[in-house]
Amino acid sequence: MASGLRYGEIPAVTVGDRFADYDAMNAAGVHRASQGGISGGKDGSDSIVVNGGYVDDHDDGDEIIYTGQGGRDPNSRTRHVAHQELILGNAGLMRAYEERQPVRVIRGSKGDKRFSPASGYRYDGLYGVTEAWPEIRQQDGFRIWRFRLVKLGTTAAAAPGSDPDDAEEDNASWTGGRKTSLVKVRRGQRKFRAGLMEKYGLTCAVTGPAPKEVLHAAHLRAFAEHESHKRSEGLLLRSDIHSLFDAGLLAIDTSTNTVVVAPRLREDPTYGPLAGAGLAIPASLMPDQTALDDHHQAAKARWAIET
Incomplete structure (x- = not known):
């Protein structure tokens, strides 16, 4: 695990707590990245911020389709200038997907108005990454990485069912911020599938x-x-x-x-x-x-x- 990553709930932080800015989130330990939307790297990811940074994001409350980092024109929410790579925070979310690491979700005021706070940031609980895949944007032909996160405790998180290789992967659950493996079968199958999708589309x-x-x-x-x-x-x-x-x-x-x-x-x-x-x-x-x-x-x- 990368130094500083802290999975699961943070003591003294409860769902619904508000934070004025990134400094406040850092101080509370709920999101350690100084400005990025993904906290973590190749060893895992412990939290993300959903704040309307990418037009391809889709927030439906208990389920989020989250776009990875990189490739975007820094002056535009909609324009990409390069492919996203499976590195840095994207690699972290892929590891969270592989290892079933729980991810804290924080929503910012610039996200979907149905679920976002009016100002600042709000901690909205633990989610699990149930699916990961590369996708080519029709607008410009650049590859982005997509991650499906489902709120833990919901039926979809307990039995994702959307990943056709899920039955071949570790039969594991997100429990107390720790990975609980029941039967180990084909460890690494999820990453293998994502790699083939990157290669073949x-x-x-x-x-x-x-x-x-x-x-x-x-x-x-x-x-x-x-x-x-x-x-x-x-x-x-x-x-x-x-x-x-x-x-x-x-x-x-x-x-x-x-x-x-x-x-x-x-x-x-x-x-x-x-x-x-x-x-x-x-x-x-x-x-x-x-x-x-x-x-x-x-x-x-x-x-x-x-x-």
Whole structure:
């Protein structure tokens, strides 16, 4: 953990407490950043300020879609001049997402008027980061990082359900500001998925653009055997395509960068037409060829036995 990070509630600070400015928040320990909206760095984030800094933010009270830091023209809320990177505070919120660290939310007077104080800043309680993803702004083509935060104690926070890889991640909860792991499975899966989204955008390698909710981070080598997350050995696949890929019913021929489908699926009206189709990702972004070839050969061996 980074020096100075303090997760969970702060003694003597209660939900609804008001602060005149950043100095007052610093003094109380509720937000340690001197001026930025995100407190923390690569080791985690313990608090954020929601104050209308980015036009892409959306505040719905118990749920917030928060835009990461960086990339914006300092003289404009709407104009970006560079991609946001997964560094500094953005890396901190990603770590909070991975580790299920609770994040204190402070709202400022410049945010959504429905939920913001009339002046100064107000502490509004603990939230959990339940989803993280990169997104390309239609206005200018620059990448931003987006974080979904849900107030702890709500049904959505107890069972997020919006992350298709959530079932493959640690079964953990936000309790008293500490991470409680119940069953450890695929630690790092969330970061792996976010890394693949950064590389490929919201695109299934086989079928093309897809909503983030249905995109899975697929391992080209079985995780149970290697227990590692390498972005060079991963693809984003739509949930149903991911199931077929893991079952060896669909593979990729690297000699042509096309889809190969198991014989028993070739007459299927949904998946049969995928046979021979080109991939939806550029050749320059292809993952490790050896891993794809090994998967293809194993699939063909299984097909030979079935026929």
